[in-house]
Amino acid sequence: xxxxxxxxxxxxxxxxxxxxxxxxxxxxxxxxxxxxxxxxxxxxxxxxxxxxxxxxxxxxxxxxxxxxxxxxxxxxxxxxxxxxxxxxxxxxxxxxxxxxxxxxxxxxxxxxxxx
Amino acid sequence: xxxxxxxxxxxxxxxxxxxxxxxxxxxxxxxxxxxxxxxxxxxxxxxxxxxxxxxxxxxxxxxxxxxxxxxxxxxxxxxxxxxxxxxxxxxxxxxxxxxxxxxxxxxxxxxxxx
Numbered sequence: 001x002x003x004x005x006x007x008x009x010x011x012x013x014x015x016x017x018x019x020x021x022x023x024x025x026x027x028x029x030x031x032x033x034x035x036x037x038x039x040x041x042x043x044x045x046x047x048x049x050x051x052x053x054x055x056x057x058x059x060x061x062x063x064x065x066x067x068x069x070x071x072x073x074x075x076x077x078x079x080x081x082x083x084x085x086x087x088x089x090x091x092x093x094x095x096x097x098x099x100x101x102x103x104x105x106x107x108x109x110x111x112x113x114x115x
Numbered sequence: 116x117x118x119x120x121x122x123x124x125x126x127x128x129x130x131x132x133x134x135x136x137x138x139x140x141x142x143x144x145x146x147x148x149x150x151x152x153x154x155x156x157x158x159x160x161x162x163x164x165x166x167x168x169x170x171x172x173x174x175x176x177x178x179x180x181x182x183x184x185x186x187x188x189x190x191x192x193x194x195x196x197x198x199x200x201x202x203x204x205x206x207x208x209x210x211x212x213x214x215x216x217x218x219x220x221x222x223x224x225x226x227x228x229x
Contacts, residue, residue: 033215042222043203043222043223044220044221044222044223045205045207045220046220047217047218050217052215091158095215097215100163100170100171101146101148101163101171101209101215101216101218102148102160102163102171102173103148103150103158103160103218104160105157105158105159106157107157108157108158
């Protein structure tokens, strides 16, 4: 079974700073997807970024980028020029490439951006 | 396009009762998945429905069940409620076909069991 671990329960940074959230996972599969989801206080889960394991290039979406280290089974999220609206719970998630399209989530990191 | 909608948004029940939650997917989406979110266990997959058939099921007792209708709307039922069933229940819909389709989440139903 796959597991996802987020070792930072809470983080806090000043607005405009760069912050990196950590995530490690365990799987015996070679092809899979990794995700970062954001859950603001409104509780609506929003996809931030997706990475396919077969792609060596790290995914980037505007201010959000990932550092995907497949051999180390590490998948960190970097938020550049952080904004107050980035305050939320962030979840790292895994999904198999084939078979059940279910997301396996980490425990989450509560990120607070201070003015 | 309207997003995923869930009703009701909040629900209070007592132990032993049963409850039914509803999820309407994005128009055209044929798959609906349900997740339970609690402070202790985090986010856990309950089940996925596609074309009115349950495709996958998480590790939950038989008290948790669901179904999907021909219009892709899905309902989740929990019988004989326990205090530990208090949670945010999220549903997510996705289009069918292909190896990957993004799952779009609804706002959730907050269930409190007293």
